[in-house]
Amino acid sequence: MERIRESLAERLASALDLPQDVVGDLPKTTLIGDSRVLVENHRGLIRYSPREIRIRTARGELVVTGTRLHIGSILRQELVVGGRILHIELRR
Amino acid sequence: MRLRSVWPVIGGYVIIRAKGGRLEAFINRAVAAGVHLWRLERIAPHLLVARAAAGDFPRLARAARLHGVQLRIVQKAGLPFFLARARRRHGFIVGGALCAALLYGLSQFIWFVRVEGNERLSAEEVLAVAAGAGLRPGVLRDEVRRDIVERRLHLELPQIAWTAVNVRGAVATVRVVERTGLDVDARGPGHIVSAGDGVVERVTVIRGEALVAPGDTVRQGQPLISGLLSSGSESYDDKLARGELPYVRAEGSVRGRVWYRGYGEAPLFRTIDEDTGRVHRLLTVRIGEREWTFGSPEPPFADVRWERREGAWKRPWDVGWTLHVAHEVRRLREPVAEALAREAAMAAALAQARQQMPVGATVVQEDVQVTIDKEAGVVRASATVEAVQELGRFSPVAIGQEEG
Numbered sequence: 001m002e003r004i005r006e007s008l009a010e011r012l013a014s015a016l017d018l019p020q021d022v023v024g025d026l027p028k029t030t031l032i033g034d035s036r037v038l039v040e041n042h043r044g045l046i047r048y049s050p051r052e053i054r055i056r057t058a059r060g061e062l063v064v065t066g067t068r069l070h071i072g073s074i075l076r077q078e079l080v081v082g083g084r085i086l087h088i089e090l091r092r
Numbered sequence: 093m094r095l096r097s098v099w100p101v102i103g104g105y106v107i108i109r110a111k112g113g114r115l116e117a118f119i120n121r122a123v124a125a126g127v128h129l130w131r132l133e134r135i136a137p138h139l140l141v142a143r144a145a146a147g148d149f150p151r152l153a154r155a156a157r158l159h160g161v162q163l164r165i166v167q168k169a170g171l172p173f174f175l176a177r178a179r180r181r182h183g184f185i186v187g188g189a190l191c192a193a194l195l196y197g198l199s200q201f202i203w204f205v206r207v208e209g210n211e212r213l214s215a216e217e218v219l220a221v222a223a224g225a226g227l228r229p230g231v232l233r234d235e236v237r238r239d240i241v242e243r244r245l246h247l248e249l250p251q252i253a254w255t256a257v258n259v260r261g262a263v264a265t266v267r268v269v270e271r272t273g274l275d276v277d278a279r280g281p282g283h284i285v286s287a288g289d290g291v292v293e294r295v296t297v298i299r300g301e302a303l304v305a306p307g308d309t310v311r312q313g314q315p316l317i318s319g320l321l322s323s324g325s326e327s328y329d330d331k332l333a334r335g336e337l338p339y340v341r342a343e344g345s346v347r348g349r350v351w352y353r354g355y356g357e358a359p360l361f362r363t364i365d366e367d368t369g370r371v372h373r374l375l376t377v378r379i380g381e382r383e384w385t386f387g388s389p390e391p392p393f394a395d396v397r398w399e400r401r402e403g404a405w406k407r408p409w410d411v412g413w414t415l416h417v418a419h420e421v422r423r424l425r426e427p428v429a430e431a432l433a434r435e436a437a438m439a440a441a442l443a444q445a446r447q448q449m450p451v452g453a454t455v456v457q458e459d460v461q462v463t464i465d466k467e468a469g470v471v472r473a474s475a476t477v478e479a480v481q482e483l484g485r486f487s488p489v490a491i492g493q494e495e496g
Contacts, residue, residue, distance in 0.1 A: 044120040071132035074123055
């Protein structure tokens with residue numbers, strides 16, 4: 001049911017030419033240089049270490065790897081990862 | 093600085109240390125409960141340091157209990173905690189208040205006096221006169237009477253044409269403008285000569301001998317009151333008896349009528365530019381010192397109105413652009429009411445005539461002649477303004493030269 005609702009929302013957003021992240025809770029990831037990643041619409045932390053941060057999202061697991069990683073800020077909808085970012089991957 | 097980063101400092105925040113095996117679950121629980129955590133650092137696999145608003149601590153403690161995490165406050169920071177500490181430290185408060193009072197007290201005095209605008213006058217001379225009038229370092233700001241200082245400067249330093257005293261904080265600035273072309277020896281002998289052409293109306297002699305009488309026509313530069321005493325007069329004999337040359341500094345007033353002429357014209361048509369809607373663009377892009385131009389600099393229109401738009405950045409790179417837009421216009425000729433053109437031409441002619449008059453001249457009569465030149469499409473006006481004014485100006489005499 002959840003999947004159908006999400007799919008419908010995505011199609012509606014596409015038909016109305018709206019950004020996908022506005023409709024529903026699709027994650028939006030912004031990389032700023034190599035020192036900051038902003039993840040909007042996250043669903044919580046899975047694992048947090050200075051070399052790897054795994055974040056749960058509606059589209060799977062977002063894995064940020066790097067060195068001296070830390071969480072700059074975490075709110076219900078928004079999460080900021082700082083440190084030296086080397087790699088970002090979405091695992092389904 | 094974002095509000096989100098300022099608010100915790102105002103509202104107070106805590107630095108916490110969380111110890112346990114399920115720290116991610118603890119964070120998720122806390123965040124789900126509405127807690128904002130920031131600067132989370134994983135010190136060790138079982139140890140986490142983070143910051144949270146002081147008011148969120150009970151919710152954090154609840155989340156910690158649920159996940160078996162040991163929670164400890166490492167530090168309390170922000171304004172409420174700072175104030176609470178300050179309340180216990182009376183010396184700190186008293187010291188702060190004393191410091192503020194001292195600063196306030198010191199700011200009530202003038203500590204520096206500067207002189208601006210002086211060229212031939214030395215700053216020391218100006219400062220000495222200002223100090224005599226009560227403006228010197230160490231005086232209370234409220235005790236300085238600016239009008240008195242300004243007046244004293246004018247009286248004691250005749251080289252000053254204008255002065256203003258400005259007090260800003262602990263600094264007082266004396267701005268001076270010196271007279272230009274001032275006769276250095278303002279007491280030397282000389283004549284009163286005519287400053288322009290005119291007819292003498294009234295002659296008042298204070299010192300010297302009148303050379304003209306009411307009704308006389310005088311030319312520019314002509315002597316009006318002589319500083320050279322004529323032989324046989326009492327003062328002439330006195331001067332010679334003292335072994336001095338028979339010269340005085342002529343003083344007096346010679347008022348007379350002077351005529352000023354002015355010319356003005358106004359068109360009988362005016363042109364109005366109407367956009368046709370056709371445009372031609374010319375773009376210039378600049379990176380550092382280099383420039384590239386796109387488009388022809390000559391627009392393919394006969395009559396244009398130019399519009400310029402531009403943008404420039406210094407950071408991160410020194411780049412800029414300029415867009416010149418040439419709008420094609422249609423020039424339309426529209427007639428102007430003759431009465432209006434007449435008025436404008438007359439006003440321009442009178443303004444030009446009056447502009448030549450010195451300060452203090454009184455207008456006695458004005459006369460304007462208007463001619464309408466239909467062929468050239470203009471109204472021409474010539475004005476004559478008759479004024480009564482001071483005709484004389486002092487002209488020093490180099491005695492050695494005149495005698496020879």
